[in-house]
Amino acid sequence: RSVSLLEQKRKVVSSSIDVPHARKSEEEVDMDKVTAAMVLTSLSTSPLVRSPPVKMGEGLNGSWKDGGFMPSSYSSSGYWSWSAPSDHSNPSTPSPPLSADSFKPFRAGSLSGPPDDALDEQDAGSLLFDEPIPRKRKNSMKVMFKCLWKNCGKVLSTAAGIQRHIRTVHLGRNCDSECSDGEEDFYYTEIKLNTDSVADGLSSLSPVSPSVLSSSTPLSRSAPSTLYLVHADHAYQATAPVNIPCTSTACSTPSTHTAGFTPSTSCSISWQSPPVTFTGTPASPTHGRTQGFSEQRSQTITVLSSPPRAAGSLRKSRGEGKKCRKVYGMENRDMWCTACRWKKACQRFVD
DNA sequence: CTTGCCGGGAG
DNA sequence: CTCCCGGCAAG
Known part of the structure; x- marks a missing residue:
């Protein structure tokens, strides 16, 4: 019985998620850019999630948004530059030192991730807005590092590991981290995996390829809640770990993904092919009831948090x-x- | 009680 | 394979 159930789940999964390694058309590449932009947009705006929607506008003009977290270009040399999403008059404003604490750990290079003590997004919000937000139950966060090199997608559990991987495999350098110029930073991203109640069937805690991640993870509405948090990781980006509103079945987010979040329903996305050239204003696509990111984007991993449900309850809810x-x-x-x-x-x- | 549907059986 | 139904679980 459970086997067939799994199969059903898998069906649901495969129908809503493409395999990341699928070959991309030009258009898809473009979508990746947009995706990247959207992620970053969301990353930069998401702390506002915790403010009532009315405050969104206000927040958008607020201090840290003005700092400009929008990627506006990514040159071939591998350096991001930044500008505000709607206000391009201020592209060179340095990023404010927002809650730097949450970034130190994985910038440190040597560390293997600050899994359980990493600030969660609540903290970021609190720090930024000084709002006494009731603290969420601490999640068991698993921090993974994912190689963003095209067609690689290797996931390792330590920053050092992924850096070495990139250095040796992709950059063709054979020396130790000492002689690193830090370029590896551009080619991996940190993934925070919320393993909360994911006990059943989710073997993806160990390093696995993204395709496995997305194709075998039980994602259906009956799946346990799983949450990926993604944020980019290098010196030129200052982004807080955040949730990105979900577009999956359970999501009812009305219009865009940069506003009107529903904090209880969240997912995030990641993408590959780091040397992305992004120009223009990120799109804020609307989405249908059952499709959004995940179906538009071949490389999107979309996971929704599902209503609390006993892991291991085999029977599908009616x-x-x-x-x-x-x-x-x-x-x-x-x-x-x-x-x-x-x-x-x-x-x-x-x- | 009713309803959805899984597992399994018959043809 | 199609078709049916016992019986379980959720509501």
């Missing part, structure tokens, strides 16, 4: 929506979808 039986009634049984007629899960009114 569908909520109206089913053939309810809609047509017993007397019109021949109007039912075949599945309903056969007492199987309704195919016509899928949840």
Whole structure:
């Protein structure tokens, strides 16, 4: 029984998520750029999530946004430059030293990640806005480092490891970290994996390829909550670890992904192919009920936090929506979808 | 109680 | 494979 359940889950997963390694068309590459931009946009604005929506505008003009966290370009030499998303008049304003504490740990290079003590996004919000926000239950965060080199996507558990990987495998350098010029920093990203209640079936805690991550992780609505946090990691970026609102099935975020977040529903994305040239204003795509990032983007890992549910509860919760039986009634049984007629899960009114 | 649907059986 | 249904679990 559980096996078939897993298969079902897998179906759901594969239908909503593409394999990251899929070959990309030009268009998709462009979408990656946009994705990158959106991520960064979200990263830079997300602390505002905790303010009421009314305050969004105010917040956008607020101090740290003016600091400019928008990537406006990424030159071939590998250096980001920054400018505000809507106000390009101020591109060179240095980034404010926002809650630097949350970055020190993984900038330190030698460390293997500050897993459990890393500030969570609540802290960032509190620091920035001085709001006494009720603290969320501490998550068991697993910090991983993912290689962003094109078609690589290797995930290692330590920054040093990923740096060495990039240095040796991609940059073709054979020396120790001592002779590093720090270029590796551009080619990996830190992934915070919220393993909260992910006990069942999620073997992705150990270093695995992203394709495995996304294709085998139980993501359906019945899956345990899983949360990736992604933020870029190098000296020229100052971004807080944040949640990005989700676009998946459970998401009801009305319009954009830079505003109107629903903090309880979150996901984040990551992308590959670091040498991305991004120009222009990031798009803020609207999304349909069941699709958004995850289906537009081949390299997006989208994970939604699901309602609390006992891990290991095998039986799928019953569908909520109206089913053939309810809609047509017993007397019109021949109007039912075949599945309903056969007492199987309704195919016509899928949840 | 009703309803959705899993597991399994019959043809 | 199609079709059916016992029976369980959720509501």
